[in-house]
Amino acid sequence: MNMHTHTPIPIADLRRSQPRFQGIESGHRACLGCGEALAARLVTEAAGPDVMIANATGCLEIFTTPWPESSWRLPWMHSLFENTGAIAAGMEAALKAQGKSTKVLAFGGDGGTFDIGFQSLSGMLERGHNVLYVCYDNEAYMNTGIQRSSSTPHAAMTTTSPVGRDRMGKRHLKKDILSIIASHHIPFAASASVAYPSDIRKKVRRAMEIEGPTFLLIHSPCPLGWGHDGALSIEVARLAVQTGLFPLIELERGELIGTMPLRQPRPVTDYLRLQQRFSHLFKDDSRAREELEHLQALAERNIEYYGLKGNHDDPCDSEGADTVRRGGQRWA
Amino acid sequence: MRQALEGSQAIARAVALCRPQVIAAYPITPQTHIVENIAKLVADGKLVCEYVSVESEFSAASVVLGAAVAGSRTYTASASQGILLMSEVLFNIAGNRVPIVMTCANRAVGAPLSIWNDQQDSMAVRDAGWIQLYCADNQEAVDTTIQAYRIAERTELPVMVCVDGFTLTHTLEPIDMPSQEQVDAFLPPYHFARTLDPMKPISLGTLVSPDFYPEARHSHHQALLNAAAEIVAADADWCALTGRSQGSLVQVEGDADASVAILTLGSVIGTLADAREMHPELGPVKLIRLRAFRPFPTETLLQACAGVTDLVVLERALSPGGGGIVGAEVKAALFDMPNPPRVHNFAVGLGGRDVPLDIYPRLLQTVRSQSPRPFAVFDVDLDKLPAEDR
Amino acid sequence: MTELTRGAFAHPGTSLAFKTGSWRVQLPIHQHRPAPCHNACPAGEDAQAYLGLLATGQAQQAWEAIVRANPLPAITGRVCHHPCESACNRGQYDEAIGIHGVERFLGDEAIRLGWAYPVSQPAADARKVAVVGAGPAGLSAAYHMLRAGYRVSLFDSLPEAGGTCRMAIPPYRLPRNVLDAEVGRLLATGIDFRAQQQLGRDMSLNELRQDFGSVFLAPGTQKNREWSIDGAVPRDLHVGLDLLKEWMTVGSMIQATSVAIIGGGNTAVDMARVLKRCGVPQVHIITHEALPAAGIPAEDAMRAIPREIAQAQEEGVVIHPHRGILRLILRGERVVGVEMAHMKKLRRPDGRVERVVFEGTETVMHVDQVIPAIGQQVDDTGMAELLHRLPFFSPDPQGALPGHPGVFVGGDARPDRGSVSAAVGDGRRGALAMDRFQRGMAAEAEVAVAEVGFEQLNLNYFESAPRSEAPILPPEQRRGQEEIEGSLEPNQARQEAERCLSCGNCFACDNCWTLCPDSAVLKTTEQAADGSHYVFDYDYCKGCGLCAKECPCGYISMQDEA
DSSP, rough: OESSOOOOHHHHHHHHHHOOOOOOOSSOOOOOTTTHHHHHHHHHHHHHSSSSEEEEHHHHHHHHHHOOOOOSSSSSOOOOSSSSSHHHHHHHHHHTTTTTEEEEEEEEHHIIIIITHHHHHHHHHHHSSSSSEEEEEEESSSTTBBBTTTTTTTTTTTTTTTEEEEEEEEESOOOOOOHHHHTTTOOOEEEEEETOOHHHHHHHHHHHHHHOOOOEEOOOHHHHHHHHOGGGGHHHHHHHHTTTTOOOEEETTTEEEEEEOSSSSSHHHHHTOOOOOGGGGSSSSSHHHHHHHHHHHHHHHHHHHHTOOOTTOOHHHHHHHHOOGGGGGGOO | OOEEEEEEHHHHHHOOOHSSSSEEOOOOOHHHHHHHHHHHHHHHHHSSEEEEEOSHHHEEEEEHHHHHTTTTOOEEEEEHHHHHHHHHHHHHHTTTOOEEEEEEEEEEOOSSOOOOOSHHHHHHHHHOOOEEOOOOHHHHHHHHHHHHHHHHHOOOOOEEEEEETTTTTTEEEEOOOHHEEEHHHHHHOOOOTTTTOOOOOOEOOOOOOOTHHHHHHHHHHHHHHHHHHHHHHHHHHHHHSOOOOOOEEEESSSSSTOOOOEEOOOOOHHHHHHHHHHHHOOOOOOHHHHHHHSSSOHHHHHHTTTTTTTTEEEOOOOOTTTTHHHHHHHEEEEETTOOOOEEEEEOSSGGGGGOTTTHHHHHHHHHHSSSSSOOTTTOOGGSOOOGGGG | OOOOOOOBBTTTTGGGOOOOOGGGGGEEEEEOOOOOOHHTTTTOOHHHHHHHHTTTOHHHHHHHHHHOOSSHHHHHHOOOOOOOHOOOOGGGGGGOOOOOHHHOOOHHOOOTOOOOOOOOOOOOOOEEEEEEEOSSSHHHHHHHHHHHEEEEEEEESSSOOOHHHHHHHHTSSOOOOHHHHHHHHHTTTTOEEOOOOOOOTTBBBBHHHHHOEEEEEEEOOOOOOOBBBTBBOOOOOOOOOHHHHHHHHHOOOOOOOOOEEOOOSHHHHHHHHHHHHTSSOOOOOOOSSSSOTTOGGGBBSSOOOHHHHHHHHHHTOOOEEEEEEEEEEEETEEEEEEEEEEEEEEEEEEEOOEEOTTTOOOOOOSSHHHHOOOOEEEOOOHHHHTTOOOOOOOOOTTOOOOTTEEEEOOOGSTTOOHHHHHHHHHHHHHHHHHHHHTTTTTOOOOOOOOOOOGSSSOGOOOOOOOOOOOEEEEEGGSSSSSBOOOOOHHHHHHHHHHHOOTSSSSOOHHHHHOOOTOOEEEOOOSOOOSSSSSSEEEETTTOHHHHHHTTTOEEEEEOOOO
């Protein structure tokens, strides 16, 4: 029985009375199934209205603010690509001087965080500004058309790390940004994934409570850039975590204090085969086979290094899993 | 109260009087003493503000931008390489129409590396959309810095106060520092109409399509042109308060009927003024100092050039492959005059080369004996160059 | 004319002016589809619906949901072979939901707490209908006609209602007090029950057709099928069902040392277990069918309920599958043994099924009783003109008897029946058809709706949880009439209900609302028209399909944009 007749509930009123804070409105120009749009929505939802946002150039900024429209219901500024950490630091200094408690958030993609924006991020962290920096990691310069960044995983295909006779995608490894962040010994840093929305919200709320610099790396699938259907964004993100390729960890002052354990680590091929950017690894080619082994080894190294292997009775497993309950009572 | 102060020190105190809430500091010769002096004021509790030691000039400009849109008065300073590094942010600040004041301690730009004074740095960013004011001496640096905050906050345009590096920043001068009461009377508390506020959330820095972009640029250009009135008013009001005027848009000295004039920016005017006093026999010469370079004070310049037959434009920078920068702009301004003066355009003192007093007679000699060449580096010594590089 | 703002700043939330719904090529819709348990239930119960109610603590509403289809849950919750559990999608994840146990629990609660059946008294001038046979099919038909507002008269040849439940299901499977309570409460809703009225003897079919608007026949199968081995029949032949009935009503049983029961249905198994209880040392079941197991096709398996077979074996009954009797070994006219051989029913190329004996496998077993329990057929007394000597009626799927408008049939009297729950389902369908007939409307077939398959669920959002099991008497304690299977405790029943994956029906988990990148799923506290708690804002929905993919219960489908 199909029912897509409109309900008698007036939608505009309904939209205004949703039981959650809406920091980003509908009507933005993100692609279908955009992981970054979802991540930003979840972050602003958990952070609440008393924030000020500095946003780097990139997909999120572009698709939310085509003048005269803006999707943001929060005070927000986009300056440049590489200075988000510094803009946020300036906002924080001003609010501090004014005696205000509004929290500053900094949003940037992996390009604007790992590469061009790294310096200003490092400076902001070192000086201890009370800023939550959120990096939406879609693993390439997506806004400009899918070019490789230091966050692009090894062997992934991008337009500047294409596959050809002499190359099997990106030669270099994915930059271990969290280890670098860890060296700044900030109060809290964590990785998260759009496949685990309650976990994101928990980590955002944690960071909001802390006076000092905090950093969140959120894995955000890009259907266009990674080469999968928009409907699979959550599935892909989930597999990235469950294979061990994108471990979910929490650091305090540089020390590992928490992980999301994996009960049954999945083989990396389960994750890779869903994405066109890894399709060359499934050809009948000895280099491809070797790369698959390499990626599997990287995943296993993560599992070992971060101690990710959980077991069924591990109490932490339930907290990490996004079990649904009748009536929607998510744990966060 | 009059006291002998190093230029940097005086500027630091002037900044402090303006009650900035956020200061971004990054060292670069010859601006370093400014930020050091400010740091000491903060450490001694004489200036209460957030002092942010940033990790590059790019961040210095970005921090003040963030602070300004978050509702605080700000300050930073830079020079040379730093100005160029932050140039992207300078365009961004101006395009967003954010009121910020910055000192540029004019210094040559590498390569070749030079720590000494010329005006290549501020000239290189003349298109960023900032108001640019050039100071003749350290008293003017103090007064102009204070005026700059009012000008910026009224016009919603950032102001770059250009101060010749070493020549001004590192020299002692007797300075009349205004009192806190005077400055408080002159400068209202910081106000920015588009301050980011969770209670009234707006989005700054949007993407503008071709449908509206030319309008944005037009309005920015207009705003700069219209800022001339605020520059004039600020100088007049400050003069009423302190008795000191710094020349408004253009400072003109000398015989109004002089047919020879020398136009320059910044502290070299002092050398020219001293030299003119020493050489009355060389006849009346008008000394024209552009205080405002942006907006370019066309009207005032035209008035100053009335009756001038030979105008020497003496500048502290050049555009390689083009020639003089100030010279080109002056010529363009004078182009439609019924009888425009002949313009003799020279760059002098590049990279801190000393400008001696005898430049004055030599310039006048050149004016009398030669027809104007488009442009030349006046004090170049070609013997120091191999043949193919001359 | 839009005017440029100073610095090109933008006002909050103004992106709402851009309706991204125009980008869609497919759109999400809420589509309630039956869970496999619903489609599998012979009575037509929507297990997902009542499990959902119990999971939210609404036990009475859950029972009411059951009895909208099946008025005898305390009975079926004990004797049904629960195909719902076999179909349950959770069985492919960890363990199937214990639906059967939950149904029994709710049935018992209703009796204990006196929950009222959702029927009201019919109008004094309501039309009258007749139901012949007060077994589960007849009781169900009578109940559903009463619900539809008719005055119902229910006839049975026996003194008490219950049919096979009373006559042929032993108390250790279905306690008498439960049977009496359930049937009694049901009859008390206003059904005019006329006991000891036999069709043909006390009233005729024509009289019924004249006095009542329509008639539902649920006579069951009261006649034993003919049985002989090579034409030979022991002098003291006892038919399994008769023995069973006698034991249940009177309590007496034949004496024997070793008994061979022929047949693979519930009667054979019940008979075997009763004999064991009565002290017969050796009890064998001989059947040409196989023991039910994974991989055994349904048509080859014994018809009896698998757990009954398993319990029988625990109690010491020996089962000989794929065997048949070739010869009775008689001494005089008494049986002293049987010659058996391996035997299977094989399907021939022309589609017919043939019993094949495998030469060389003959053995002899010493028994002193051979009891056939090979099935029943309809006793056509008073109905001969409808049956034409066939063993079963041939009504249409809704129960209407072709050529006899106003006459409907259900229960064991139909071919391919043989369970209480199927009989209950026949009663409901027959009542629906009778109602339409009475109102002069054309018959309406029940449309099969495709159910939610396992692959349409998203199991990433569930955690493995073990199934609650009700207590069972160990075999050594199964002596007399005490019920073998116990009940789930209330918290266990609730836990089972909470394990339900809610296939095809929204349980308001918030996934779609949480995961839409475009905030195009809105949550409501009122129920939306389609029964869920979410509304798609099609002005902004881009049709990415994330909601459908991540819906745990397969409630959201993507449809091509028209």
